[in-house]
Amino acid sequence: MLAVTLRPGLPWARLHGGLTWNYFAFGLQGGATVALVRAGVTPTATLEGGAVFDADLRSPFSGLSIPTALRPSLSSAGYSYVSGLIGLELGNPAGHAFFLRAGLTRVWSTLAGVDSATLTTTPLHLAAWAPAVSAGVALRFW
Numbered sequence: 854m855l856a857v858t859l860r861p862g863l864p865w866a867r868l869h870g871g872l873t874w875n876y877f878a879f880g881l882q883g884g885a886t887v888a889l890v891r892a893g894v895t896p897t898a899t900l901e902g903g904a905v906f907d908a909d910l911r912s913p914f915s916g917l918s919i920p921t922a923l924r925p926s927l928s929s930a931g932y933s934y935v936s937g938l939i940g941l942e943l944g945n946p947a948g949h950a951f952f953l954r955a956g957l958t959r960v961w962s963t964l965a966g967v968d969s970a971t972l973t974t975t976p977l978h979l980a981a982w983a984p985a986v987s988a989g990v991a992l993r994f995w
Contacts, residue, residue, distance in 0.1 A: 926977060950991045962980075
């Protein structure tokens with residue numbers, strides 16, 4: 854992810870948004886982080902969400918092992934998500950910092966239906982809860 858973070862006039866609040874990439878497709882992501890304590894080690898709480906644009910996952914280079922009859926359903930696959938994370942930032946609260954966060958994410962997607970001579974399906978709606986981990990470096994330029 855490559856994002857821009859803004860501090861909206863409140864020293865404990867940060868808003869961020871940017872581009873993501875998951876090996877198959879690009880997407881957009883945004884969120885908010887609260888850091889009530891400002892020190893060399895700062896506890897944080899983050900709520901973020903985003904969407905990854907549809908991608909064709911049928912390529913043999915995708916690394917996915919999908920039965921031939923179901924491959925048409927992966928012709929246009931994308932997903933959306935929302936995550937709640939808690940974590941720590943290490944570094945100068947007004948400057949550069951390393952962060953590590955963990956929590957839960959809710960992911961959902963709709964795969965196209967299949968209509969072939971051997972198999973016919975309706976669109977498949979998927980949703981799941983999963984653990985989430987986020988690590989990165991925040992660089993302050995001004």
